[in-house]
Amino acid sequence: MNKQTYFKKFKNIKYPISRRGLLISFMFYSFFHFSRKLYANGEIGGPFRDRFQSFRQTFRVEPNPEEAKRIINNIIKGRDKRNNLILLNAPDIAENGNVVPINFSVNCSMNGNDYPKVVHILVLDNPFPEIAKFFFSNQSGSADLAIRIRMRQSSEVVAIAEMADGTVGEDRFFVDVTIGACS
Amino acid sequence: MARKNYRRRLKAPLTAKKGEVITIKTMAEHTMEPGVRRDPKTGLIYPRFIIDSVIVRYNGKQIFRSRWYSGVSENPYMSFKIKVEESGLLEIEWIDDYKQSTFKRSVINVLDNNGNEIFPIRLSEPSQSENLQ
Numbered sequence: 001m002n003k004q005t006y007f008k009k010f011k012n013i014k015y016p017i018s019r020r021g022l023l024i025s026f027m028f029y030s031f032f033h034f035s036r037k038l039y040a041n042g043e044i045g046g047p048f049r050d051r052f053q054s055f056r057q058t059f060r061v062e063p064n065p066e067e068a069k070r071i072i073n074n075i076i077k078g079r080d081k082r083n084n085l086i087l088l089n090a091p092d093i094a095e096n097g098n099v100v101p102i103n104f105s106v107n108c109s110m111n112g113n114d115y116p117k118v119v120h121i122l123v124l125d126n127p128f129p130e131i132a133k134f135f136f137s138n139q140s141g142s143a144d145l146a147i148r149i150r151m152r153q154s155s156e157v158v159a160i161a162e163m164a165d166g167t168v169g170e171d172r173f174f175v176d177v178t179i180g181a182c183s
Numbered sequence: 184m185a186r187k188n189y190r191r192r193l194k195a196p197l198t199a200k201k202g203e204v205i206t207i208k209t210m211a212e213h214t215m216e217p218g219v220r221r222d223p224k225t226g227l228i229y230p231r232f233i234i235d236s237v238i239v240r241y242n243g244k245q246i247f248r249s250r251w252y253s254g255v256s257e258n259p260y261m262s263f264k265i266k267v268e269e270s271g272l273l274e275i276e277w278i279d280d281y282k283q284s285t286f287k288r289s290v291i292n293v294l295d296n297n298g299n300e301i302f303p304i305r306l307s308e309p310s311q312s313e314n315l316q
Contacts, residue, residue, distance in 0.1 A: 141204030141266030
């Protein structure tokens with residue numbers, strides 16, 4: 001085969017992706033790859049990307065109470081805690097860690113700016129400390145709520161209320177668990 | 184077996200007074216797999232399968248929302264409160280980890296002090312009737 005005819009072959013080939021498109025897609029991929037590491041380290045984004053909560057867990061993880069403290073610091077962000085804002089109720093001794101009934105109530109009139117925007121519930125010694133977030137509005141008559149949670153070992157349950165004004169309240173309750181759940 | 188994870192329950196009062204705060208009890212029959220449990224015989228890990236979020240709407244307007252993670256117990260029960268000013272349709276939506284949504288609805292009749300029902304749309308108001316003519 002002649003040299004010129006050999007190179008003509010490549011000119012006629014039509015690639016499915018152009019060179020420009022390939023470069024742009026590589027740029028996007030590198031951005032996502034880089035940003036995912038930042039999410040994991042907690043440098044950008046909310047505290048709820050910690051420990052890869054958004055991905056499917058396919059391995060057993062040991063609890064890390066230091067990371068739970070970091071998540072709480074990310075929520076409060078150095079604001080002063082208001083006294084008697086939120087009241088958390090839980091049993092002192094829970095025989096079954098799979099079903100622990102808890103309930104909370106927030107002291108506020110639900111008018112104007114005086115309502116809780118978000119209420120977080122965390123268990124410090126669980127491998128995945130965040131349990132639930134509740135987003136209230138003016139139309140929900142009072143911020144009373146009851147739910148059942150899982151606990152692996154006896155630890156503190158924390159409820160944090162973020163009001164619409166920007167103020168923060170916190171309440172803690174220690175629960176003894178005899179048989180832990182596997183969460 | 185698959186049918187079991189999509190059964191939902193909702194308990195709400197049929198009638199209420201104007202401006203009353205009513206409690207609503209919900210329960211979803213669901214095996215909230217945390218993604219950590221193993222099969223004892225084969226040793227395989229069951230993948231995570233949980234209810235992600237619950238959205239509450241009254242007359243089409245979103246009034247309450249909650250986001251759940253793997254720490255919520257199986258067959259999750261939740262009771263909360265809402266304030267009603269006029270009768271309407273209450274609907275609750277549970278969304279799965281795989282973005283499959285299930286609904287449960289109920290109608291609440293809100294009564295006046297005289298015993299008359301307060302409708303969300305009032306055709307008897309003079310401003311609306313003038314516009315129609």
